Amino acid sequence: MLRIAVAVIAFALLLGGVAARAAGLPASMPLLIWGAVLLLAVVFERWRYRPNSSNAGGWQPTDERFIDPQSGQAMQVLYNPHSGERRYIPVMPAAANDPDPHVPVDPHSQSR
Secondary structure (H helix, E strand, O other): OHHHHHHHHHHHHHHHHHHHHHOOOOOHHHHHHHHHHHHHHHHHHHHHOOOOOOOOOOOEEEEEEEEOOOOOOEEEEEEOOOOOOEEEEEEOOOOOOOOOOOOEOOOOOOOO
16 A cells, blocks of 8 residues: 555656656756656565565475474474575374374465
8 A cells, every 4th residue: 555655656756747847847857856766666665575486386394393482382394495495384283193293284274
């Protein structure tokens, strides 16, 4: 929402600068400059800080496990060799009939 508001303000400044320039007013340059800077900032921010595709495949489980000090829950480390990113997911506690107690559980999945 803020991004849209800033883009609208930047566009209005650019239009005002163009209109002032066409009318021959000397105050057109600050309007053009600020409009361009704000518009470039919105575009750059949108490109630079866009969400990455971290939900895509390529995650590999590692042998690393630890106990989270805040929750006390066992955590499994996943590694994405393409991006170098690491993800920490909780490991389900072992059930009596669970054949593999070390299977990591994705907290966003609906199964289990």
